Structures are given as structure tokens and as C-alpha cells.
Amino acid sequence: MIRLGITLGDPRGIGPEIVGKALNDPRIAALGTSWFVLGPSGTGVAVHDDLGPWPPEADRASHGGTWVARAGALAGLAVERATRMALAGELAGMVTAPLDKYALRAGGYDYPGHTEMLSALANVPVAMMLASSRLRVVLATTHIALRDVPQAVTREALAQAYHTTARGLRDDFGIAQPRIALCALNPHAGDHGRFGSEDDELLAPVARELGMHGPFPADTVFVRAMRGEFDAVIAPYHDVGMTAIKVASFGSAVNVTLGLPFIRTSPDHGTALDIAGQGVASAESMVQAMELAHALALRRRSRGRLDR
Known part of the structure; x- marks a missing residue:
């Protein structure tokens, strides 16, 4: 038992x-x-x-x-x-x-x-994932002030979140080839630098290197995942990810510590x-x-x- x-x-x-x-x-x-x-x-x-x-x-x-x-x-x-x-x-x-x-x-x-x-x-090292039947969201950074997020979203943080998520989806959720999307840091993924350069200069190269999809703007990536395009979305900071999953599935989602x-x-x-x-x-x-x-x-x- x-x-x-x-x-x-x-x-x-x-x-x-x-x-x-x-x-x-x-x-x-x-x-x-x-x-x-x-x-x-x-x-x-x-x-x-x-x-x-x-x-x-x-x-x-x-x-x-x-x-x-x-x-x-x-x-x-x-x-x-x-x-x-x-x-x-x-x-x-x-x-x-x-x-x-x-x-x-x-x-x-x-x-x-x-x-x-x-x-x-x-x-x-671990990753925080909230999962429901509609959506899975993983955080690259967890409980920190919003002003500290740009410095905390590093290549190492994104890579660790990706590898922990991919392993967890394979081993514990039985998804042989996980499709993982990366949520952008800035509005419209920076709009080619107009709203910030982090998505072009950091997130996009890391996504290409690791085999993630994106980065995609926050106002579309979670909808795409809910429609079945991705198995999980890695969010760069707490509230953008938690807001998405809780609007989608509050009361039925589960917090899972991967790793x-x-x-x-x-x-x-x-x-x-x-x-x-x-x-x-x-x-x-x-x-x-x-x-x-x-x-x-x-x-x-x-x-x-x-x-x-």
C-alpha cells in the first residue's frame, strides 16, 4: 500500500x-x-x-x-x-x-x-508547477519582488526550469516528448526591442538552444497551451503564470514540486x-x-x- x-x-x-x-x-x-x-x-x-x-x-x-x-x-x-x-x-x-x-x-x-x-x-533544485486538466504552468522564478525579476531571469534559471519540467513531464506524467513553451518577459515579447530587449537577447536564444517553443507573449501563449498546442508553459515570474492557471482552473489545479x-x-x-x-x-x-x-x-x- x-x-x-x-x-x-x-x-x-x-x-x-x-x-x-x-x-x-x-x-x-x-x-x-x-x-x-x-x-x-x-x-x-x-x-x-x-x-x-x-x-x-x-x-x-x-x-x-x-x-x-x-x-x-x-x-x-x-x-x-x-x-x-x-x-x-x-x-x-x-x-x-x-x-x-x-x-x-x-x-x-x-x-x-x-x-x-x-x-x-x-x-x-526544483521547479514549481501548477497543473490542471486544462493547463500546466511552471515558474522560472518564484516568490520574489517584481522589481527583482529581470535580474533573476537568467539563462541558468530558464535552463533549470526547462530541464526539471521536461524530466517531470516524462517521468511522472508519461509524456514521452514534452512540448514546452516559454512565456515572454515583456509585453508583446518586447515588440522587437521597443518594450525591452530581454526576449530577443536572452529568452529567444535559450529557447532555441534547449528546444523550447517561443518566447510567446503572455496574452496568447496560455490560450495556445489550453488548446492543446503545448504540454506546459514556463513563465518568467510568479504572477503572470499563477494568474493564467488560476483563472483557467482555480479550485481544481494542483501545485506540484518537480525535481x-x-x-x-x-x-x-x-x-x-x-x-x-x-x-x-x-x-x-x-x-x-x-x-x-x-x-x-x-x-x-x-x-x-x-x-x-
Whole structure:
């Protein structure tokens, strides 16, 4: 039986709620997967690795105050422990409920998010992909300020994103010859230098060298991918890629970390502190993340890359 971890994320948010709902969903029960839940007790979800109590009074101060650092510390510790178990072969991978980046840092984990944290803990380069039945988007740069993007979009960053994406599509998604498009950095791909020279001088040569298609303007490349022309689009920065996939498939897309020696998936949304504790959060993206983690684990096992 495949064994996968689930981290509860920030206990102030909707993570525990959507995990509880997903575990009770008939689609998840039908998978036959063994789920190992890591997180604090007291959230309403039974945990297998209890990282400490989340007190009832914390709910009343869930949007700030002294509980921010505590929440971030618990969320980070769950990811840290799940990673250790996955690297040791005790888990095939993990599905991570959302964490709050501010709280994560306040809790002693100075990472911009899950992706960067997992890369550091596993000591491997990774790529962040959001995938749905309609579109797959990979980021060449992740959680950085927009003003820092032009300096971060380098040949090395683009090449690493391409190679990690191509390998992930081949190995985990069964696409023998992935068709990968590169989204331009500037409007209209720079319009021959009128709106910037990066697309002509950097992105286009890298695309030719590596066998990518493009660069194509952001206002067309995602539409072309949704029509089946490409298997994935590499976006140069966070918001252009995330906006496309979330407009196309919000609530059903799944965050996949490519390049790890184990599987990691996550819902396509954040902690939703504004609706936490009300019982109204949709667990659909969490269900999709768990289903995809199971499918990827089955594929790895069938290829001899997984013995658990």
C-alpha cells in the first residue's frame, strides 16, 4: 500500500478543515492509500505525528497576535518532519495544506514558501508547477519582488526550469516528448526591442538552444497551451503564470514540486484566514492534490522508482 504524508499547514487557516473534509471524501477513500497526518492536535483532525497542542483559545485570536509565530512554527515543523520521513523512505511523498509565509518566518523558518523550503531540505533544485486538466504552468522564478525579476531571469534559471519540467513531464506524467513553451518577459515579447530587449537577447536564444517553443507573449501563449498546442508553459515570474492557471482552473489545479526525490503536491490556494473556522471552505483542490499524489506514486512504483 502506498503511504503518503499530509501536513496540516497553518492551524489558523483552512488547512485542517480541508484535510478533514478530503479524508472523508469517497473519492479519497476509494484510493486505498495510507495517509499519515502531521500537525498539531486540537484542530479537529486526528494526527499520527502530534507536533504539539493548538489551544482552543487560539481560535479566538486566529488572525494575529501571539499565535502567528506558534502557527508558523507548527506548520514548518510538519513540513520538516514529513521531508525527513520521505527522504528516509518512510513516505512516498506528501500533500501539504497551505501555510502562511509571514507566520512561517515568524516561527523560525525563513523561506518564501513550501517550494523553496523543500528544495533546501532535500538539497536539490526544483521547479514549481501548477497543473490542471486544462493547463500546466511552471515558474522560472518564484516568490520574489517584481522589481527583482529581470535580474533573476537568467539563462541558468530558464535552463533549470526547462530541464526539471521536461524530466517531470516524462517521468511522472508519461509524456514521452514534452512540448514546452516559454512565456515572454515583456509585453508583446518586447515588440522587437521597443518594450525591452530581454526576449530577443536572452529568452529567444535559450529557447532555441534547449528546444523550447517561443518566447510567446503572455496574452496568447496560455490560450495556445489550453488548446492543446503545448504540454506546459514556463513563465518568467510568479504572477503572470499563477494568474493564467488560476483563472483557467482555480479550485481544481494542483501545485506540484518537480525535481524532488519524492512526491509533493498541494492545493492551488492559500490559508484563507478570512473564512477559517466557518466550515465553508471547499476541499476540492485538496482532493485533487491527494488524487494526483496517489497517481504519481503509482506511476513511480510501476517504473521501479518506488518501493513503498
